[in-house]
Amino acid sequence: MRRLGHHVNRKRIERVMREHGISGVTRCRRKGLTRPAKRAVPAPDLVARDFTAPAPGMKLVGDITYIPTDEGWLYLATWLDLATREIVGCSMADHHRAGLVVDALKIAAGRGRLQPGCIAHSDRGSEYRSDELRCEISRWGLRQSMGRTGSCFDNVAAESFFALLKEEIGTRRWPDRPSARADIFAFVETFYNRRRLRRHPRWGYLTPWETRQRHEQEHTLAA
Template identity: 70%
Template sequence: MNRKRIARVMRERDIRGVTRRKRHSLTRPDKKAKPAPDLIGRDFHAERPGIKLVGDITCLPTAEGWLYLACWLDLATREVVGYAMADHHRAELVVDALDMADGRGNLEPGCVIHSDRGSEYTSTQFRDRIRQLGLRSSCGRTGSCFDNAAAESFWALLKEEIGNRI
């Protein structure tokens, strides 16, 4: 059988192929804020825990609506040292996750906190909190998922494990 016959039979029986939903990016750069320099430079290895963290936000569909999850991964152990969940993706979400990472992750002074250039990570609230904790902020380039590949890889694995629940 050729593809035209398959298409005709599918049309007659109202059969449609499964298509993936369109992907939406959460990264919205803050036009006013100057982003931090890239201190990691795609080197996603750390000699010891508490010196390099990478973070990102993702959205997960639930029966009640979208859930936003922010996390911080330690590059030495690949463990999630801080996370926060909410029904929004404002700056306080990543600040709450960073506070958990600070409490649980034994972060050294001057620890590099790497993220993308989303408005949550370039916000005054987030930068003030990094300064208060004595940490250093780092951002990848705009539109380059490879600059935050460790966090993106974690989200891909998480979403593959939980599957599509809706």
């Protein structure tokens, strides 16, 4: 509302919400998909719970979640840019093998928005410790990073996006995977990246897409 020029305070918003029976959604802890790989050596933690980045394409966080359908689970893998909170890579399939996270990373890298040496951070699930993902990370000149086993706080930025997604689209069961895929794609590309506002410490309330635009404008002016 402040972005639209309305001067309101928090207490007034709380009162109006109470009068109309509106309340916030409490996020429930989800059951994870992480399956530790016993043989592969984990990558070091290059993020150390610092979920900020000075510019786009320098730090990504990735994770996998699952969506219920009458045909079975639909698995979703994403890579989120910590500078903008934009989902830059997204892949869905009826499995959560390594190819799922690799496909999402290919989309992120293929957009040409990743800097040399960009950190790709995740948990220690077997999908992320696979040779397939390691090769893809090396091919694009990125650096792999992993949190500790069993510590959700080491990848909380990626997990928070999934909690938000399930709040916004509603926790329900889809009739089939194509319909779930369409709803998730619309949420990510149409609503989350381009319409959902997030408070930036310097620029105020912006969408992830607008935040990236601001960074690019500043880079152009500095050059």
